[in-house]
Amino acid sequence: MEFEQILFYVFSFWLIASSLAMVFSRNTAFSALFLILSFFSAASLWLLLEAEFLAITLILVYVGAVMVLFLFVIKMLDIESSTLRAKFTGYLPVGIGVAIVVIAEMSLVLGSSQFGLGKVANPIRHSSDYSNITELAMELYTTYVYQFELAAVLLLIAIIAAITLIHRIDPRTKKQSIAEQVNTKASDRVRLVSISSPNKEDKK
Amino acid sequence: MITLSDYLILSAIVFCIGLAGIFINRTNIITLLMCVELMLAAVNTNFIAFSYFLGDYTGQIFVFFVLTVAAAEVAIGLGIVTLVYRNKGSINIDVTNSLRG
Numbered sequence: 001m002e003f004e005q006i007l008f009y010v011f012s013f014w015l016i017a018s019s020l021a022m023v024f025s026r027n028t029a030f031s032a033l034f035l036i037l038s039f040f041s042a043a044s045l046w047l048l049l050e051a052e053f054l055a056i057t058l059i060l061v062y063v064g065a066v067m068v069l070f071l072f073v074i075k076m077l078d079i080e081s082s083t084l085r086a087k088f089t090g091y092l093p094v095g096i097g098v099a100i101v102v103i104a105e106m107s108l109v110l111g112s113s114q115f116g117l118g119k120v121a122n123p124i125r126h127s128s129d130y131s132n133i134t135e136l137a138m139e140l141y142t143t144y145v146y147q148f149e150l151a152a153v154l155l156l157i158a159i160i161a162a163i164t165l166i167h168r169i170d171p172r173t174k175k176q177s178i179a180e181q182v183n184t185k186a187s188d189r190v191r192l193v194s195i196s197s198p199n200k201e202d203k204k
Numbered sequence: 205m206i207t208l209s210d211y212l213i214l215s216a217i218v219f220c221i222g223l224a225g226i227f228i229n230r231t232n233i234i235t236l237l238m239c240v241e242l243m244l245a246a247v248n249t250n251f252i253a254f255s256y257f258l259g260d261y262t263g264q265i266f267v268f269f270v271l272t273v274a275a276a277e278v279a280i281g282l283g284i285v286t287l288v289y290r291n292k293g294s295i296n297i298d299v300t301n302s303l304r305g
Contacts, residue, residue, distance in 0.1 A: 008206050012214050019218050019242055023225035028234050035238050038218075042245045049211070049256040054248075054267050061271060066241070066278050073282050074234060077289050095227030099220040106216035115209035120257050122205050139261050140268070151272040158276030165283040 008048060015041035032070045036063050050126060053133045211253035219246035232295045233288065237281050244274050 015038050022034035039062050046055040112118075140148055222243035229235045248267045255263030285295055292299045 005206055016217055019221040022238065023221055023229060028232060031235055031238055035242065038242065039245060042249060045249060046252050049252050051252045051264055054252065054264055057271060061275060066275060069278065069282055070234065073285060077295060091230065092228045095224040098227065099224035103217055103220045107213050110209050110212040110216060112207060112209045115212055117205060117207050120208045123257060123259055135261055136264055139265055144265055147269065151269055154276055155272060158279050162279045162283040165287055
């Protein structure tokens with residue numbers, strides 16, 4: 001058995017084991033931590049597939065941002081007690097049955113007779129001066145530049161939507177009414193009063 | 205050697221674990237969101253495996269966009285979860301039945 005194959009099986013084992021642990025864990029915080037482990041294993045598999053940029057992105061974006069967000073929400077909402085009490089319902093046998101049938105069907109379709117080495121040959125590994133990020137950037141900034149900008153707009157919309165959902169309007173908040181400001185005339189704000197000045201003779 | 209079908213079957217297994225998790229985990233919405241994330245990771249593994257074995261970078265570009273959409277989805281999903289908790293006091297699946305589904 002080659003070293004690469006051993007790596008593949010080790011990472012696959014941890015990916016499947018931590019996914020199962022995530023699904024069957026009662027504690028949501030443990031589920032999140034197991035999901036982090038499975039993301040790490042997936043990133044290692046992606047490294048085996050020479051997708052270095054996406055592997056690093058998976059760890060940085062998912063483990064660094066998304067899962068931390070999950071853990072924040074889990075800690076903030078204090079759902080430990082309700083989650084630990086909850087039981088798996090009667091969907092457990094049906095769910096496992098459906099999953100096993102789907103895995104069997106997919107294994108038949110995706111087996112080595114269709115996608116084995118005879119059909120799809122193993123590509124030659126790139127040399128050490130190969131840069132995955134350069135290749136991706138060449139594609140991303142030429143062919144897919146429009147979609148890239150759309151993705152940026154999508155993230156902006158997501159930020160605005162998330163803030164709008166969560167933001168609670170406090171009646172005590174001081175705010176500016178722009179329409180009222182623009183419509184104000186000078187006579188609303190300033191009142192000119194004529195003051196009769198005292199006579200100069202009186203001062204002397 | 206590791207073949208393409210090894211990667212495909214592995215991601216099929218992980219995808220089905222995520223699918224079964226959605227079926228059997230009726231406890232809270234956050235776990236459901238995490239199962240969706242797991243399924244997306246399995247699909248991305250498929251894309252990258254095809255990209256590597258066919259020598260085409262389009263698959264990796266697509267994974268990039270899937271990651272972007274998934275991050276946006278998580279941000280809004282967790283926002284909705286926080287709103288549900290604020291309004292109902294719990295995020296169990298049982299309390300979110302006001303649509304009588």
